[in-house]
Amino acid sequence: xxxxxxxxxxxxxxxxxxxxxxxxxxxxxxxxxxxxxxxxxxxxxxxxxxxxxxxxxxxxxxxxxxxxxxxxxxxxxxxxxxxxxxxxxxxxxxxxxxxxxxxxxxxxxxxxxxxxxxxxxxxxxxxxxxxxxxxxxxxxxxxxxxxxxxxxxxxxxxxxxxxxxxxxxxxxxxxxxxxxxxxxxxxxxxxxxxxxxxxxxxxxxxxxxxxxxxxxxxxxxxxxxxxxxxxxxxxxxxxxxxxxxxxxx
Amino acid sequence: xxxxxxxxxxxxxxxxxxxxxxxxxxxxxxxxxxxxxxxxxxxxxxxxxxxxxxxxxxxxxxxxxxxxxxxxxxxxxxxxxxxxxxxxxxxxxxxxxxxxxxxxxxxxxxxxxxxxxxxxxxxxxxxxxxxxxxxxxxxxxxxxxxxxxxxxxxxxxxxxxxxxxxxxxxxxxxxxxxxxxxxxxxxxxxxxxxxxxxxxxxxxxxxxxxxxxxxxxxxxxxxxxxxxxxxxxxxxxxxxxxxxxxxxxxxxxxxxxxxxxxxxxxxxxxxxxxxxxxxxxxxxxxxxxxxxxxxxxxxxxxxxxxxxxxxxxxxxxxxxxxxxxxxxxxxxxxxxxxxxxxxxxxxxxxxxxxxxxxxxxxx
Amino acid sequence: xxxxxxxxxxxxxxxxxxxxxxxxxxxxxxxxxxxxxxxxxxxxxxxxxxxxxxxxxxxxxxxxxxxxxxxxxxxxxxxxxxxxxxxxxxxxxxxxxxxxxxxxxxxxxxxxxxxxxxxxxxxxxxxxxxxxxxxxxxxxxxxxxxxxxxxxxxxxxxxxxxxxxxxxxxxxxxxxxxxxxxxxxxxxxxxxxxxx
Numbered sequence: 128x129x130x131x132x133x134x135x136x137x138x139x140x141x142x143x144x145x146x147x148x149x150x151x152x153x154x155x156x157x158x159x160x161x162x163x164x165x166x167x168x169x170x171x172x173x174x175x176x177x178x179x180x181x182x183x184x185x186x187x188x189x190x191x192x193x194x195x196x197x198x199x200x201x202x203x204x205x206x207x208x209x210x211x212x213x214x215x216x217x218x219x220x221x222x223x224x225x226x227x228x229x230x231x232x233x234x235x236x237x238x239x240x241x242x243x244x245x246x247x248x249x250x251x252x253x254x255x256x257x258x259x260x261x262x263x264x265x266x267x268x269x270x271x272x273x274x275x276x277x278x279x280x281x282x283x284x285x286x287x288x289x290x291x292x293x294x295x296x297x298x299x300x301x302x303x304x305x306x307x308x309x310x311x312x313x314x315x316x317x318x319x320x321x322x323x324x325x326x327x328x329x330x331x332x333x334x335x336x337x338x339x340x341x342x343x344x345x346x347x348x349x350x351x352x353x354x355x356x357x358x359x360x361x362x363x364x365x366x367x368x369x370x371x372x373x374x375x376x
Numbered sequence: 377x378x379x380x381x382x383x384x385x386x387x388x389x390x391x392x393x394x395x396x397x398x399x400x401x402x403x404x405x406x407x408x409x410x411x412x413x414x415x416x417x418x419x420x421x422x423x424x425x426x427x428x429x430x431x432x433x434x435x436x437x438x439x440x441x442x443x444x445x446x447x448x449x450x451x452x453x454x455x456x457x458x459x460x461x462x463x464x465x466x467x468x469x470x471x472x473x474x475x476x477x478x479x480x481x482x483x484x485x486x487x488x489x490x491x492x493x494x495x496x497x498x499x500x501x502x503x504x505x506x507x508x509x510x511x512x513x514x515x516x517x518x519x520x521x522x523x524x525x526x527x528x529x530x531x532x533x534x535x536x537x538x539x540x541x542x543x544x545x546x547x548x549x550x551x552x553x554x555x556x557x558x559x560x561x562x563x564x565x566x567x568x569x570x571x572x573x574x575x576x577x578x579x580x581x582x583x584x585x586x587x588x589x590x591x592x593x594x595x596x597x598x599x600x601x602x603x604x605x606x607x608x609x610x611x612x613x614x615x616x617x618x619x620x621x622x623x624x625x626x627x628x629x630x631x632x633x634x635x636x637x638x639x640x641x642x643x644x645x646x647x648x649x650x651x652x653x654x655x656x657x658x659x660x661x662x663x664x665x666x667x668x669x670x671x672x673x674x675x676x677x678x679x680x681x682x683x684x685x686x687x688x689x690x691x692x693x694x695x696x697x698x699x700x701x702x703x704x705x706x707x708x709x710x711x712x713x714x715x716x717x718x719x720x721x722x723x724x725x726x727x728x729x730x731x732x733x734x735x736x737x738x739x
Numbered sequence: 740x741x742x743x744x745x746x747x748x749x750x751x752x753x754x755x756x757x758x759x760x761x762x763x764x765x766x767x768x769x770x771x772x773x774x775x776x777x778x779x780x781x782x783x784x785x786x787x788x789x790x791x792x793x794x795x796x797x798x799x800x801x802x803x804x805x806x807x808x809x810x811x812x813x814x815x816x817x818x819x820x821x822x823x824x825x826x827x828x829x830x831x832x833x834x835x836x837x838x839x840x841x842x843x844x845x846x847x848x849x850x851x852x853x854x855x856x857x858x859x860x861x862x863x864x865x866x867x868x869x870x871x872x873x874x875x876x877x878x879x880x881x882x883x884x885x886x887x888x889x890x891x892x893x894x895x896x897x898x899x900x901x902x903x904x905x906x907x908x909x910x911x912x913x914x915x916x917x918x919x920x921x922x923x924x925x926x927x928x929x930x931x932x933x934x935x
Contacts, residue, residue, distance in 0.1 A: 206449020235438035651801035
């Protein structure tokens with residue numbers, strides 16, 4: 128059987144990885160791995176993750192990696208970057224970690240224009256804890272804590288992270304949203320989010336629309352429909368802010 | 377070549393917060409992360425004025441959670457980093473302090489206790505003993521120095537960095553609002569001048585060498601899939617902690633010979649206790665003085681030994697809290713039959729007259 | 740002078756009591772004495788009652804705070820109420836008699852209560868040097884530090900202002916002397932003194 132080539136920056140002893148079948152994390156992490164390879168930065172990248180499904184990436188890469196509590200990846204990466212500006216710090220988190228419990232860190236690191244790259248996986252729910260409401264849960268979407276569907280009059284509307292961050296960041300920031308459904312674009316955005324840190328232009332943030340068939344309780348076709356139709360309709364994909372020229376849609 | 381913050385030694389008359397800054401500079405601290413809370417603010421004020429002169433860094437974070445976690449990041453990157461906080465800030469920092477325990481991160485934090493619970497006062501207390509020694513969802517694998525004088529603030533901040541980087545447990549200098557804000561004479565010195573070797577920091581991430589060729593990648597983690605894995609990890613922490621304890625434990629003992637009663641106190645209250653015991657001795661009252669300098673690890677054997685040697689039939693605990701030191705004492709002296717009296721004054725200062733009166737009411 | 744002297748100085752935030760305490764403590768330190776100065780603020784940055792605790796001794800000082808002072812100085816009616824607790828049977832209690840104080844506002848315990856119109860006196864020099872008059876007063880009443888050490892500490896603290904405006908130096912010295920003189924008069928049982 129022919130296996131697709133693994134990025135060099137992946138850590139082979141921990142493969143196959145532990146994400147559920149159909150989960151989008153593996154695709155996002157492949158794009159990140161290929162971007163690291165392409166930019167030849169494996170030896171000076173520090174990868175950080177928190178608890179939540181992103182945790183399962185703690186030993187995913189053959190790069191120095193560290194793990195912390197929910198939402199706290201951002202300050203840990205900031206602490207490392209401020210101490211060792213020569214290192215490339217990549218924080219990897221879920222929508223709960225970034226937009227809810229760690230939102231103050233995300234917001235303030237963006238405002239301070241911290242020279243880190245933060246990657247946030249948006250799968251519209253808290254997956255590792257069993258599928259509860261997330262800041263990104265779509266209106267009407269059922270979760271374990273919104274069993275009758277998200278009622279926006281009670282829990283508000285889904286967080287549009289990149290839109291918010293684009294509004295508050297300085298020129299030089301890179302802010303984009305990609306989807307695991309468009310791999311080539313995802314890889315390009317991933318590379319730019321890293322390159323922006325390498326060039327010291329500013330804060331870099333990439334939200335990745337991803338899938339969670341386990342908690343969505345969807346089959347393959349339904350999973351893909353939800354991602355491509357419903358999620359993309361609410362969360363438009365593209366570059367919202369880029370020092371690399373006109374934003375790509 | 378950046379100049380040394382302190383060359384030789386010199387006398388000074390300054391606030392405790394200013395001393396923290398000078399001591400951190402002398403310790404070779406590279407970076408401070410902090411968030412404003414009274415009564416520690418002036419640590420940041422002095423640091424931000426002095427640090428750039430010596431090539432050191434500062435970041436005011438969005439909250440104390442972030443201040444704690446940025447310190448955790450910085451020490452992983454191999455920099456001597458520290459923070460200072462108090463009260464509700466100390467509560468928020470328990471999350472990163474727990475991570476530091478789990479991952480053996482040499483985090484240094486100065487705690488200037490204020491009144492509690494909750495917002496309490498911005499003034500003074502000794503109510504952060506339990507929190508600092510045993511906060512978090514772990515087992516209290518921390519080192520806590522409770523300082524009493526301005527000279528000690530300087531000495532123990534320097535010591536805290538060395539202890540932290542030697543044993544890799546989070547290390548605290550526990551002060552209070554009085555010590556933070558008051559001025560008192562002391563001597564500042566270059567540690568090298570006193571024969572104190574500064575322990576160099578070592579990184580955990582961003583290591584030299586090509587991954588896969590020269591070395592394996594670092595995969596640092598503080599979460600475990602299996603309860604047995606966690607059990608083993610905690611036992612390792614406990615084993616290392618117990619092995620370290622006798623090497624870092626510190627205490628002070630005075631006038632305990634032939635004492636009928638020993639006054640136990642820590643931090644700034646021990647100054648009043650010391651004076652009270654001396655005054656009582658002059659009046660012929662056989663009082664003794666014992667002060668744990670490290671609250672974690674606690675000088676348990678030393679206190680038991682002092683009890684035995686003195687033959688003292690009573691202990692008196694004096695503290696500016698409703699029994700936080702008292703609880704430690706009961707736990708550490710389990711099995712001793714000695715009755716323990718207590719002078720508990722949560723959130724307010726204790727002076728020698730208070731202790732003298734209490735001792736006289738007992739004996 | 741007693742071996743250990745304890746002073747509590749209280750005023751409205753902005754009256755400069757902390758600066759006074761700092762200069763006195765600094766002067767004591769410069770003279771080679773042991774000194775502790777501890778500020779006690781309310782929550783307000785401005786406008787609360789601000790208390791400074793000073794202790795000067797020839798030997799090591801224990802607790803940084805004390806229950807009752809040898810001298811307690813209160814510079815406003817709120818400060819008087821706030822400092823009752825620091826006045827004991829051995830305390831010389833001083834208040835600024837520029838404002839009205841009814842007898843029931845007197846501290847319940849004191850060895851002697853003195854009203855001294857420091858604020859009134861400052862108007863004849865410059866309202867800004869009110870706290871320096873108070874500084875002279877405190878030192879005049881306690882002998883806590885020497886005149887020369889106090890002057891030097893004052894120079895050290897405000898020297899940068901004096902450089903820019905030498906007239907300010909004279910004004911401050913004048914205020915200092917005025918305070919000391921008022922203390923001397925009061926202790927003589929002069930015009931400002933009224934026994935409790």
